[in-house]
Amino acid sequence: MNFINTQQGFMDYIRDPSNPLPDGMTLERMSVYRELFFNNINGFVSGGFPVLKSLYTDDAWTKLIQQFFVSYDCKTPIFIEISQEFIAFLQTQYQPADYDPPFMVELAHYEWLELFISTVFDDDNEQVIDKALITELPLNVSVKARVAQYQFDVQHISVDYQPTEASEQAHCFCVYRDDHDEVNFLQLNSLTAQVLAFINQSKQCYFSDVLSWLVESYPQMAPESLSSGCLQMLQQLADKGIICSLKAI
Structure with missing residues (x-):
């Protein structure tokens, strides 16, 4: 042999x-x-x-x-x-x-995200976005952040709480690592989750691209309201390091 x-x-x-x-x-x-x-x-x-x-x-x-x-x-x-x-x-x-449990796969994925984000390597090309420059610089989702959506409220599951049915509305999260290398779980509303997904799928886009997509997706809302709300949202996400910009090569 x-x-x-x-x-x-x-x-x-x-x-x-x-x-x-x-x-x-x-x-x-x-x-x-x-x-x-x-x-x-x-x-x-x-x-x-x-x-x-x-x-x-x-x-x-x-x-x-x-x-x-x-x-x-x-x-x-x-x-x-x-x-x-x-x-x-x-x-x-x-x-x-x-x-x-019926939430087995979702809970496992939720727990795995914490480990993944805690160990993912930094991207040296990423740079912090100053809030005043949100509307000018290209936007990216940081490699240290991931958005996930679950049908069960996985964040509450424990030995004492084990739901048997999915929730009526999906639960969206952004799991990210901050400047102190601490992993955080940010629960998102549907609109914020969609905006982050749009930026991530676009690879690189500008505030104007995000706003154009929002105006097209939500014609029932005033463009001015969408603009101010989106700007505030992106500034908060930039503060947490969830969105960033890439250095010019």
């Missing part, structure tokens, strides 16, 4: 001990290897989703991580990205059990 086949047999057994033992390896030795690998994965996932984990019994949580460990083909060798792979597993492959 060549090295590649030996290596594959080693990995197959670590992921699922129902596979044959690799040639020349004892059960005791492979059990140690497998426990080390599984505990690492379990530790990273559990640390990234503390609220979700708290809603499960120890056995049910271990079963979930075991299924992820055995069946999902992780693409990253970076441990800190394991939580993102776990989200992908829940979204694309996992078949919920009867005891899984």
